[in-house]
Amino acid sequence: MSKIVRSQAGILRRGLLWGLALLLLVALLLGGYAWKVYRQNLAVSDANLRPLPALSAADRILVLSPHPDDETLGAGGLLAQARRQGIPVRVVFMTNGDGSLSTRLVRDAHLLEQVLKGKKLQRSKNIYRDLAPIRQAEATRALGKLGISADAITFLGYPDGGTRDMWETHWERSRPYRSPYTKTDHSPYANSWTARAPYSGAQVVSDLTQVLSEFKPTVVLTTNPHDTHPDHWAAYAYLNAALAKLLLNPKSFSWTSQVRCYTFLIHHGLWPVPHGYHPAEELTPPAALLNSGIAWYKLELNQKLQDIKTAALNAYQSQLASTPQFLRGFLRANELFGTINTIDINPSQWTVLINDPMQDLLLPELVRAGDITTVEMNQQPKVLLVRLQLDGRSWKGLQYVVTLHGIHSNSINVERIVIQPGHNTASITSGVAGKDIQQTKVPVVVENQQITVSIPMALAKNVVSENAVFLISASSVFQNKVVDMTPAQIVAWKKP
Secondary structure (H helix, E strand, O other), X not given: OOHHHHHHHHHHHHHHHHHHHXXXXXXXXHHHHHHHHHHHHHHXXXXXXXXXXXXXXXXXXXXXXXXXXXXXXXXXXXXXXHHHOOOOEEEEEEEOOOOOHHHHHHHHHHHHHHHHOOOOOOOOOOXXXXXXXXXXXXXXXXXXXXXXXXXXEEEEEEOOOOHHHHXXXXXXXXXXXXXXXXXXXXOOOOOEOOOOOEOOHHHHHHHHHHHHHHHOOOEEEEEOOOOOXXXXXXXXXXXXXXXXXXXXXXXXXHHHHHOEEEEEOOOOOOOOOOOOOOOOOOOOOOHHHOOOOOEEEEEEOOHHHHHHHHHHHOOOHHHHOOOHHHHHOOOOOEEEEEEOOOEEEOOOOOEEEEXXXXXXXXXXXXXXXXXXXXXXXXXXXXXXXXXXXXXXOOOOOOXXXXXXXXXXXXXXXXXXXXXXXXXXXXXXXXXXXOOOOEEEEEEEEEEOOEXXXXXXXXXXXXXXXXXXXXXXXXXXXXXXXXXXXXXXXXXXXXXX
């Protein structure tokens, strides 16, 4: 072996050793952090929560579930109790779960079994579109166990894993999102609420306003905005946008002022605790969210309701096949619900719109720079100021994004503020209904752990104005990957 070859081999071995050492270090950091969070969550497992206000015979419940199974995990006991009281329930599924790997594995195993039996199978044009009927059938069986009939179920047909992208960057129907699973930019399912619905945020809100107007619920349920799954995060944003839009038409939709909105949490790191099936244990919030401004409630489930919820969850065999311990972790002695109030902003002074208590990022420099802790707003005579407070000094390798959805009675206008790496300027993309997308550069001021963007009021008035309502959220992004995402917060802009 030549000296050059031996030298190259030595370099390769040293590189592999350094790589293994780095992986080991990361594993230790992750493991230590995970154990710390798990212990923190266990420490509040006996939190004293107030009881969920009782339902009445006059109530009507609508659930917006991101995927088939979320409604049962988060609120199956409540829905079963409501139906036993004769309360009408309608369940709306945002997606059909057509990007589910676990469902695909179950389907592939079934097809293999058929092949081994000698049956000839026709090649599928799109494997993931075949998953939707499986998930829909499971949902119908599960809800049947809860006492909810098939005619009270609505499938919107939006793309699994794509609804947050639709909210942020594919709002207009003319610029729909294309799913990597269904390979299309519109719903391909015959039973979707809107035939061939374009994968766009505006279309989702249109569908939801129609469903809400038709059913006229007194109670609405959906996933919590602190939920770390992008579809769960988005469900909360869409539902609140639709409700806010209806509230702006009080003469036609006066019932909306009395609607009570509850959220349930599914994904939030190492939670629920203790991990796995513990039917006698109480379900309590994660430690990071216990004092986050969310009002938490619990609904005690008697043995009958627990049994009904268990039977409903067992209908989701495609999901239980992959994560049974996680899913059965929601079979507890109670269910957990939270409410989040609208923020009233006084535009003449700095107002904190978002408090994001999540500190779940791992690599110290990147984490502290990427961890957005608050989002604030203030109006000057000619500009609107939006300020991000970070856990540490901003890092020039990160992009920071603020998204605003201005709710109007007839439309929703969107502005997306992208603070570029280097942080000298921000690019604002404005999408006003019926007009072309516009981009504008605006100045940015960086001071240690604060980033402030100045938006000309002539531009900002499309989404924020006197007596207006808007939704705001923020994120940090590294190489097109989201590092941190705040909840979407609904804000009422009051005249001073």
